[in-house]
Amino acid sequence: MQAFLVRLVGLLGTSGLLVMHQGGSSERVAQAFLRPSQIKDRHVGLQVKDSNFTLGHFPFLILSGTIHYFRVPRDYWRDSLLKLKACGFNTVTTHVPWNLHEPRRGHFRYTGNLDLIAFISLASEVDLWVILCLGPYIGSDLDLGGLPSWLLQDSKMRLRTTYKGFTKAVNHYFDDLIPRILSFQFQEDGPIIAVQMENEYGSYKTDKRYMPYIKKALVTRGIRTMLMTADTGGELMRGYVKNVFATVHLKNIKKATYENLYSIQGASPVMMTVYTAKSFDVWGSPRNTLDLHLLMKDVREMFQLRFSLNFYMFHGGTNFGFMGGSASSNVYLPMVTSYDYGALLTEDGAYTPEYLTFQEFFQSVTDVPSFWKPENRPKVVYQSVAATYFISLWDILPYMDKPIRSTxxxxxxxxxxxxxxxxxxxxxxxxxxxxxxxxxxxxxxxxxxxxxxxxxxxxxxxxxxxxxxxxxxxxxxxxxxxxxxxxxxxxxxxxxxxxxxxxxxxxxxxxxxKFKIYSLEMQGKFVQRGLPNIWRQTLFQPHGPAFFLALLRLGSHPEDTFINMKGWTKGVVFINGQNLGRYWNIGPQETLYLPGPWLQPGLNEIVVFEEFKSNLMIQFTDSSQLGY
Missing domain, CATH: 2.60.120.260 (Galactose-binding domain-like)
Structure with a gap:
């Protein structure tokens, strides 16, 4: 923004927008910086009063950071949430991925790393508010933006519209999801203060009836907290829904953005739903970088204007398994496994210099007492292990489910x-x-x-x-x-x-x-104990496609580490049946994060599916190497 926001207030004073962006002293910000333990009256939730938010009738400023529960190992949720609080944030924002929660039509999963209710409960325990992005489309750089791929079985499918085949599936999903979260709304003494509908629909808008349908689908199922939309500056009006609070992403913010905000919701507070440091990385391209000085300049200006803010991402985590999506900029751009994203915590949850800078700034402008800050978790370098056994893909085919035959x-x-x-x-x-x-x-x-x-x-x-x-x-x-x-x-x-x-x-x-077609989805149950007992010793260096097996013996307290796949070419790594994600020697990413809780005392099975040339040796390091 480069001082643009401050100049903008002067430009817009004659149109009545000045009140919409009035700044306040640090004392005023501190009074509006409320945590769940400080509000006892839960009858009135998040509302707009003039140019401010109120919560339980008190002035309120949202200072939020995004953590995706599905990208962070469950054992570390509390650690990430406490670090969010210690930095000075009062709210956590998270997205709900439909494709992970309903991987098969009518079969829902809310356990383990997908236990949404446990994550919301934990946020409440550590005294954080929650903004929940329910979708059904959430983007979030996920495969199909978090929509389940089985929707595409319908050759006429029109995603994100009121096409009957899509709304029928959404209704079934919401019928299962919404009742799970109703009791966690602010009015029910829960931490959820707002629910975001869809995501950046203005950039996609193909059906003017769709967003009103989503609003009705949420309200009729009992959602009482404030509903929000979120769009880039240039698409604000296309994504707007009547009587739903419009928020903006940093991208394409111009004078017209604020004029549009004023035209649809008057002298209201401004919520910057996505303020981002950088972006995701893609295979075969240099790593994205950030400019901390520019970052802080923008945030200072937003505080002067009393904007509410969500930092995307606070903790990016990892695209474990195959969850990562792709982008397109004239060419196809598949995303790397790490979702580091220039977040204030690294992929493995460690503090960054940016975290410390933001913490110092937030404490200076909010006048909120500092909280205990968890220590960084130790990282270890385990001794390298050899993949002493392998099975070629061709040898394993007779042991798989019968192939599908198709003309x-x-x-x-x-x-x-x-x-x-x-x-x-x-x-x-x-x-x-x-x-x-x-x-x-x-x-x-x-x-x-x-x-x-x-x-x-x-x-x-x-x-x-x-x-x-x-x-x-x-x-x-x-x-x-x-x-x-x-x-x-x-x-x-x-x-x-x-x-x-x-x-x-x-x-x-x-x-x-006349094809024979084999499904190789490589789910955990297939890799863990699912491979046949026909492993061969690697007396030479075999080429892929093949599965390679290594055994890692550990003591009683396994800790975090990183796997360095130097010398391997392209494939996927599994540890005790857990899919760590893809590696590829074209970079920029060179290591895979291996969380300590996914290891166990004694023997650990590492299975690598290598498509081309293997190195046989699996090495470990205590630091991530994500490229330059």
Missing amino acids: RPISMEQLSVNEGSGQSFGYILYETVITSGGLLTSDGHVKDRGQVFLDDKYIGVLDHAHQQLTGYKDYLTLRILVENQGRRAYGPDINQERKGLIGDVYLGSSPLR
């Missing part, structure tokens, strides 16, 4: 697996017999990255950038191993984000036919 290619979403809900993540293998040679052309139908083999001989890759391969002989099994690298998290094309082979692949001028 034409079938996308992941259309497979008859997971009780008819299709395949969401991981890999999928297509096999067919060819009887002639020639040019293999994907015609853009490989989503996202397909390794091509003749029998077990690697030929090349088909992906977004490479759509042709040559040199095939007669009467061989042609195999295409396709990886879903993450569905787009946002944009108008998410309705088309099906994965695997989404259409015909041609050999010469003829489309390939």
